[in-house]
Amino acid sequence: MTATTTGALPVAAARPAPAAVPLAVLGWGVVSSSGIGADAFAEAIVAGRSGLADVGDMFPEPLPDERACAMPGFNVKDHLKGKGTRHLDRATKLALVGTDLALADARPAIEDDPGMVGIVLGTTAGSVKTTSDYSRDTFVQDKPYLVDPIMFPSATINGSAGRCAIWHKLGGVNATIAGGQLSGLQVLRYGRMVLGRGHADALLAGAVEEFSPQMAWAARHLYGDGPERVPVGEAAVVFAVRDARRTREAGIRPDAEVLGMAFGTYAPPGEAPDPGLGLAECIGRALRQAEVEPGELWAVSTGERGVARLDQVERRGVQTALGGRAVRSLRVKSLVGECHSASGGLQLAALLAHHRHDPALDGRASLVTSVSADGAVGAAVVRGWSRPHSPQNGAEA
Amino acid sequence: MSQTMTDRMGELREIVADVLEVEPEEITDDGLFTEDHDADSLQAIDVLARIEKTYKVDIPQSELPNMNTLQDVYKVVASYAGWRD
Amino acid sequence: MTRASTRRVVVTGLGPVSSIGIGIADFAAGIRAGRSGISPISGFDSTGFPHFMAGEVQGFEPKRILRRLTVDDWGPAGVLAACAARLAVQDAGIAPEVLEAAPAGSAMGTTGGESKVTELLTEEAITTGWGGITPDTVGHIPASRLAYAVNRELGLTGEALTFSTACSASNYAIGYAYDLIQSGEQEYMIAGGADTIARWSHAGFFRLGAIAAERCAPFDRDRGGIITGEGGAALFLESLDSARARGARIYGEVLGYGLNCDANHMVAPHPPGIAECMRRAHRNAGISPADVDYICAHGTGTPANDVAEWQAVTEVFGDRTPPISSVKSMLGHTMGAASGFGAMAALVGMTEGFLPPTVNHANPDPLLEGLDPVPNRARPAEPRIVQNNGFAFGGNNAITIFGRLT
16 A cells, blocks of 8 residues: 555656657637637736626526626527537537637638547536536436436536537547546647547547536535635537648647646545646656646746635645746636636646737746646646737738 | 327427527428438437437337428327327 | 667457357457347337347446446446456456556557447436436546546556547557557556447447348358447557566567548548558558558458448459458447457457457358458468458547567
């Protein structure tokens, strides 16, 4: 039981990571309460504008809070034309728009060989509301099987990714990764593997989480109603990614490169093995993979959410790994809310939001960290660049 | 066509139109769901399911091949629900 | 990239928790005997369901299998995953302290994750509202906890990834674990999947007309659909060098895998997409169709799947189609665990010298002319290379290829 009885980390953690393929982010899309589309989101994040909204009328069921970082006015038909969006769960609608925005934002476009373009989406447990409504119907309908057939694909966890592939006609790897809080980084990690091993040429990698009474109440039951806790939110965030070796060869400057990633599975906060030390170790490994020194980081984008026992783990991990160095901390959840599986993606998007119109940050490295309530941790090191031709820079639109 | 029949055709038209994501006017009495509106097997099953719930009637899926137009649907439902125009 | 220049990856441990047996000895005997694990549903109240048979795990006592996890701290799918993983590690015969100290992790697949937990909370919420539910199990809902359960049970601090790619999810997990070991990022991996039966999915499949009344009869003329099932499947993967160094028994080698998406329909299988997935798997494994001696089919027993799967097989294999059987005829459709069980059945057959049968076979289907389903009885054979099919809602196709070690 060496792994669980001491504060020291197991031997496995000390092993150097093999050289990894960096990922190039060529564009991204966000659907969030703080803005829809990379430019709108970037503007809101840089301005520090919260997406908090009155959600009291969104559902017939009571909610634990009248306000959340959700989008009560979101209508998929405002963003996507044509048939095929009426009988979908909310998560899938968000994901369809998120993937659409990421494809449109990608420079250069990634769909030249659609059969080799894949989709990797992160989730907590799919559309929990749809699955729960399905269960509910089996109890309350005249007969237990009187469920809605057309919603069945939405009740299974991989519904969103499959729908997005059909909508965009993308025949590559189609994966759903149930990573919860770690999803945002895990989809990039899995993406790096499938791209590096030739299973796909390009990917839409992201995550989606819908706001629902079920998720709002789950957060209340798990984390209490303390005023310091960030509101529950919803979002889809999607990155268009390729193997960075290819974009470098082609002389393409991406929005970002994900240079290093590391993950570990420890015990929940307060138990051994300590997830704080584990996070520190993961950050160290990600930095070494990226060949980035702690002193080079311009920011750490954390998943802190106003839940002390989890935030302490994250802060301790970061401080330990960076040797107590003061690095600017971005806490995007204070603006976009706790979007669970979409969190890691939003944390990365927040970094890219700052890069997007600020050439002074070009080529600077930063860190994304993630801690789950179960003690799983992850870290990613990225380098970002501005958009030379984005409207806000005054060049051609 | 009796008033009851007209009403029921209207209800069925609404159901089919909602499932197929078209306006009710686009569903004609003898228009083919698959050929004219790209209906697929899942949508067909959904139409059947909604009818079963609405009229509290059991219709086996083996009837699906006989439900290609609104008129067809009416006939099948009428036979299982015991409607007499 | 040539095979000689990279690490070879082998399977050295199998951990089934299934309706036909718990542990590899029971499972292997069940597959060879064509045992049926189908019985009337006891996992939920099936009153009012016209079809009420399922492949449930009988006599399952997780407390006797688990060494670290406390059963009540985890959802039922996590418990199945952790038990399967523990059994796989025991079968592999690796010392726990060696495993814990090595770079090791898990990749687990699922369709519903812990939706059974959500279902029980939903039932409670009907009377109490969501605000009034007993909150103890709310934290069990995230599907990520399947792979976490495996890591925590085995004391692994490496990465733990849960693929929720529905009914082909175990094959995604096996493929990823293979890549991690072949590329040298990990030394040992647990890969597989787990799912429980639940009212919502039983109702959903029934409503689609996809559930058979009493038995699952893949490739039979009168097949009536799937039988829902549950279980946990885990494979223990390591490098060939590692297996040889510790003198491990080797079931077979992972030769490669293929993934793609039909991008065509959410529930209807699409033969061109499935055929493309087979070609990708063959290319990745460095084999041609003529090399494949046996296909462990997705073989759900729905009219649509079996026809689509056979069309794809004939498109890729031409006139030389290998025997193709479905272990779902015995286990039912175990969803996210299904392709894990398929892999295990194929590997056991490869090791012990037989092809797993398709039971419940009475009449050939004229639409499947030329298909050899290995009807009803296991057949003595020495397959060298086997193909394990996994397809899913959302057009999520995943196929793994295994070879006898040469």
